[in-house]
Amino acid sequence: MLIPENALRQFAQQVFLAIGCSPEHATLAADVLLKADLRGIDSHGVARLSGYVRLWEKQRINATPDIQIAHETPTTATVDGDAGLGLVTAPFAMEIAIKKAEQFGSGWVAVRNSNHFGIAGYHAMMAAEKDMIGFAVTNASPLVAPTFSNERMLGTNPICYVFPAGEFPPVVVDMATSAAANGKLEIAQRKGSDVPEGWLQDQQGNAVTDPHALKSGGSLLPLGSDREHGSHKGFGLSSVVDILSGVLSGAGYGPWVPPFVAFLDPLPNPPGQGIGHFVGAMRVDGFRPVADFKANMDNWIRRFKLANPIDRAQKVIIPGEPELEAELDRKANGIPLVDAVVEDLNTLAEKFGLERMGNF
Structure with a gap:
């Protein structure tokens, strides 16, 4: 429909x-x-x-929620979301980051005591509208097993960078640090289809393609799928997101991040509050004139779009x-x-x- x-x-x-x-x-x-x-x-x-x-x-x-700044310096802050919607607390935090960047060149804001914040791209793109480079990450419900484990310890923990351009739209790199986002499993479940091998493992660590595998104790795999294909890199990226979002802010982290589903209760005695986010904004003109940067970004995009394709029917796609x-x-x-x-x-x-x- x-x-x-x-x-x-x-x-x-x-x-x-x-x-x-x-x-x-x-x-x-x-x-x-x-x-x-x-x-x-x-x-x-x-x-x-x-x-x-x-x-x-x-x-x-x-x-x-009564969203408040809990800690602050001229270029950084930590926001307490008061258990509000991440859809609201993350833009609040990015507005602070942008204001700090306008005054001091860059702004970085950690968020604790929040909830699921939607797509990371929304928040990072706010900075690009101000001729800034935007950055947004969040930790999430533990569904991903670290390399060599079958225990859910990390979320899909997305990373997003946004770079403004001139003639072209911004370059938006918005991706999960797991082999696939949990939402992809939900889409497959609704369609009644399998998922590609390399996304999931069962409770014994065997590769599976059933999108319902999480319900029977399975786990998502980090970006890279397994050690032979670079899962340690996805594990590393996801760890960075978890530390910035959770450990730095005072939010939950690792297996203590509250689950998004209501029928599962968070683990007892969490070391922090709620879900955590981390957002940032950097003024382009803190490095070079905006017009020069955008001209080079346009040239970058144009050249990559002209990269020699393996298949003439499938040209190179710029992120976003x-x-x-x-x-x-x-x-x-x-x-x-x-x-x-x-x-x-x-x-x-x-x-x-x-x-x-x-x-x-």
Whole structure:
């Protein structure tokens, strides 16, 4: 089913309002989710709405948080999200990072006591709008086993860098540090299809392709899949994200990061509070004139787009290009939702007395 962007945005806003969010927070949270859907990252868009509602019902999400700066220097800060939506606390933190960068050249903000923050790209792209390089990472529910282990210790822990350009759109590198994002498993589950080998292992450490393997004690693998194919590199990148997001901020880290699903309780005696994020902004003109940088970025992009392809039918893709193409298409033609997500949203519609998806 294709749903117009504005209709889906309004629905998401109404759900956030229904759980008690302020109009400002409801609008922002909906915007973060819609950005994911528009950019083709369906696993992190409105498909997550019911998950946020269930966590709110379990009193693990505070719909009216008092977000505060807990610690600060001229170029750094730590934000306490008061158990609020990460969709709200992460943009709050990036605004602080941008303001610090405007004054001092760069700004870096850690966040604790937060929740799932949607796509990392949303937050990092905020900096690019100000001619800054944006950076955003977050830790997440422990679903990934470190190299040589079968114990879930890390999240999919995404990393995002955004570099502004001139003639071309920004270069957006937004990726999980696991072999695949958990949302990819959810998409495969909804479609009833297997996933590629190298994404998952069962409880004994054997490679499996069943997208439901996590439910029977399996785990996601780090980027690289196994030691022979470089999983230690994915493990290392994920560790950096976890330390910046959790250890540095005072949030939970490793196996103590709270699970996104409401039926699982966090581990007892956590060393920190909630999920953690880390965002940053660097002024380009702190290094060289913006116009010069953008001219070279355009040249970089142009040259890489002309790289000799293995198959003439498949040209080199610049990071962020597929998502931008999806956004242009979906803004014009609507956002496709699979039946399982439509049913999920209609359940929310009935719960909160909203208009059903089929009526749009």
